[in-house]
Amino acid sequence: MRRLTLAFCGCGSRARTYASIAAEMPEHYQLVAAADPVTDRLDVVRKLGEKSCAHFRSFDSAEAMFAAGKLADVVVIATQDAQHRAHAIRAMELGCDLLLEKPIAHRLDDTLAVQAAAQKLGRRVVVCHVLRYTPFYNQVAEIIRQGEIGDIVSANFIEGVQPWHQAHSFVRGHWSVEAKSSPMLLAKSCHDLDLLAWLINRPCLSVSSYGALTQFTAAKAPAGAPARCTDGCPAAKDCLYDAHRYALPEGRRWLAMVYDRAKIADDAEIFTWLKTSPWGRCAYRCDNDVVDHQVVALKFTGDVTATFTMTAFDEGRQLEIFGTRGILRGGAFVKKHLDCDLVVTPHGHEAAPRKITVKAPTAGYAGHGGGDYGLMQTLHRDLTCADPKAMHTSLDTSLQSHLMAFAAEKSRREGRAVSLDS
Numbered sequence: 001m002r003r004l005t006l007a008f009c010g011c012g013s014r015a016r017t018y019a020s021i022a023a024e025m026p027e028h029y030q031l032v033a034a035a036d037p038v039t040d041r042l043d044v045v046r047k048l049g050e051k052s053c054a055h056f057r058s059f060d061s062a063e064a065m066f067a068a069g070k071l072a073d074v075v076v077i078a079t080q081d082a083q084h085r086a087h088a089i090r091a092m093e094l095g096c097d098l099l100l101e102k103p104i105a106h107r108l109d110d111t112l113a114v115q116a117a118a119q120k121l122g123r124r125v126v127v128c129h130v131l132r133y134t135p136f137y138n139q140v141a142e143i144i145r146q147g148e149i150g151d152i153v154s155a156n157f158i159e160g161v162q163p164w165h166q167a168h169s170f171v172r173g174h175w176s177v178e179a180k181s182s183p184m185l186l187a188k189s190c191h192d193l194d195l196l197a198w199l200i201n202r203p204c205l206s207v208s209s210y211g212a213l214t215q216f217t218a219a220k221a222p223a224g225a226p227a228r229c230t231d232g233c234p235a236a237k238d239c240l241y242d243a244h245r246y247a248l249p250e251g252r253r254w255l256a257m258v259y260d261r262a263k264i265a266d267d268a269e270i271f272t273w274l275k276t277s278p279w280g281r282c283a284y285r286c287d288n289d290v291v292d293h294q295v296v297a298l299k300f301t302g303d304v305t306a307t308f309t310m311t312a313f314d315e316g317r318q319l320e321i322f323g324t325r326g327i328l329r330g331g332a333f334v335k336k337h338l339d340c341d342l343v344v345t346p347h348g349h350e351a352a353p354r355k356i357t358v359k360a361p362t363a364g365y366a367g368h369g370g371g372d373y374g375l376m377q378t379l380h381r382d383l384t385c386a387d388p389k390a391m392h393t394s395l396d397t398s399l400q401s402h403l404m405a406f407a408a409e410k411s412r413r414e415g416r417a418v419s420l421d422s
């Protein structure tokens with residue numbers, strides 16, 4: 001089996017996840033290089049790499065790494081959304097295949113430029129739509145493939161981002177201002193649109209969408225709330241978003257994604273850090289402009305239809321797929337209230353609903369329900385198989401979800417249905 005060498009472009013939260021999984025698969029991967037201006041992050045990947053690569057190379061920027069020429073078979077592009085286009089194209093020009101974090105790029109023209117470059121240069125690109133690699137969604141795909149619910153006529157997907165997650169990532173965090181990152185649907189829900197396109201297995205023709213930012217605005221701020229939670233807020237006790245919660249065990253899990261010392265810092269250090277960090281700001285007084293709820297109606301070929309809701313005010317994903325022979329339901333609500341993962345309800349009166357518990361992934365549910373691990377397992381096969389058509393997924397397939405997201409955003413802004421052709 002050919003071992004693939006990996007170079008990491010960015011060593012943030014996502015890159016470190018992939019690096020630690022890859023380091024546990026020495027028969028598949030060797031980590032040979034990494035770049036990040038933040039030394040502590042670079043060091044995490046370097047230490048993992050040096051276990052199996054004596055000549056591991058570190059750089060303080062992706063640009064410096066690329067200037068050194070082709071260092072690896074595969075470059076993991078895990079910098080921020082607005083950097084993907086430049087970093088992805090440069091790595092492909094050097095002759096590398098890519099593991100590319102979603103989104104492919106943060107604008108439509110940049111996304112198409114990455115696709116055009118991959119095509120021209122003949123490079124393979126796997127986009128990190130990690131949910132495709134989870135046992136849960138593979139079981140959904142299998143039930144559909146076996147014909148248990150017949151032909152899909154329509155579907156309804158919901159993604160509950162969860163209020164704290166919304167505030168952390170899309171109000172205070174990296175993806176809160178569209179001009180600096182991506183539209184909400186692309187940043188958070190390109191996974192869901194990718195799953196819809198994959199499971200329905202038809203081209204999407206047209207979308208229409210509504211959505212807005214209504215909760216995380218100055219108009220909803222509690223009376224007397226200052227600009228920062230650390231300035232002494234009269235509403236702190238009852239506020240879901242009080243930044244002091246970052247010092248609690250669950251808060252620290254989130255903090256670790258943005259503050260490298262989160263696990264070792266004492267409460268006093270965290271409170272001092274919050275005084276100047278974006279994550280210490282009042283969740284009602286930030287510069288955020290991405291939506292906190294959005295609905296999308298989608299039309300596929302064959303008049304198959306789907307709806308998708310993204311909301312800050314639910315937690316977890318839900319799916320309902322309506323077929324000619326039955327309905328498949330699953331997700332967070334089913335898990336909580338029916339004590340299983342999926343339920344198939346056949347049409348007609350004779351057959352009883354079938355409850356399905358998905359076999360737990362070997363590596364556990366950590367990391368997107370097992371998807372991070374599943375992706376790294378599949379990546380090796382996808383990048384070494386003789387025929388690119390045999391890949392589990394491809395850049396062209398991933399592009400579909402992005403076109404659906406861009407079209408939905410255009411529809412939301414312009415108040416009209418948008419065809420994907422346009």
Ligand SMILES: NC(=O)c1ccc[n+]([C@@H]2O[C@H](COP(=O)([O-])OP(=O)(O)OC[C@H]3O[C@@H](n4cnc5c(N)ncnc54)[C@H](O)[C@@H]3O)[C@@H](O)[C@H]2O)c1
Nearest residue numbers: 010011012013014035036061062078079080081101102128
């Ligand atoms: N697949 C998923 O489910 C998923 C989940 C979260 C984030 N993401 C995506 O993954 C990407 C990374 O997100 P993250 O949460 O790891 O962000 P992050 O901010 O933790 O990591 C980005 C890293 O890039 C580094 N960097 C900045 N400029 C650089 C340069 N010129 N050269 C090299 N490194 C540079 C930063 O210092 C940082 O360490 C984003 O595009 C994000 O949208 C995907």
